[in-house]
Amino acid sequence: MSRISEDSIKEILDKADALTLFGDYVQLEKKGGRYWGLCPFHNEKTASFSVDPDKKFYYCFGCNKGGGFISFIMEMEKLSYPEALEFMAKRLGIQLQYEGASPDHSEQQIKRSKQSEFAELYRRVSGTFHHFLKEHPAGSDAKKYLLE
Ligand code: ZN
Numbered sequence: 001m002s003r004i005s006e007d008s009i010k011e012i013l014d015k016a017d018a019l020t021l022f023g024d025y026v027q028l029e030k031k032g033g034r035y036w037g038l039c040p041f042h043n044e045k046t047a048s049f050s051v052d053p054d055k056k057f058y059y060c061f062g063c064n065k066g067g068g069f070i071s072f073i074m075e076m077e078k079l080s081y082p083e084a085l086e087f088m089a090k091r092l093g094i095q096l097q098y099e100g101a102s103p104d105h106s107e108q109q110i111k112r113s114k115q116s117e118f119a120e121l122y123r124r125v126s127g128t129f130h131h132f133l134k135e136h137p138a139g140s141d142a143k144k145y146l147l148e
Contacts, residue, residue, distance in 0.1 A: 002098040004085050012085060015092045016069050018053040025076055026051075040076060041065050 019028060019035060026037035026049055039049035039060040048062035059066035065075075073084040089096045134143070 002100045004082055005097040005099045008089065008094065008096045008098075009085060011094055012088050012092060013056065013069060015094060016056065016088060018051050018056045018058075018069075021069055021088075022051045022058055022072065025072075039063060039065070 025040050028035040028037040028051055035051040036047040037049045038044055038047050039062050042063040044062050049060045051058050057068055058072060070084050073087055077087060079087055
């Protein structure tokens, strides 16, 4: 299984803007150093959903839900963790990098290493036979046979 690389996750979190991301789901209004809106996770008439744009974090004082971008997207879009990352990468125009080779790829690698193993084995074996044939007494019968 390949998984999204740490670098890609970091890039997503660096590039994502809190006001844009949360603002897509919640209408935010600046009050003090924070932004406030109506919580998407519970019904309310006064805004208790707050966003800290610097910390890239949300917290709802009404239902005590809080977290970062990824958990927010997972919750809002009903996505798994990697799906939420892919969703955000797509929106941010980030090309995700995956760690660990894809199944095809590793199969090819195994095939290639097996081939070179065989080549190496063949080289050793043929060298040994060659030596036996030419130098070793055990090869004299075979040598005689070949010469005839
Ligand atoms: Zn809430």
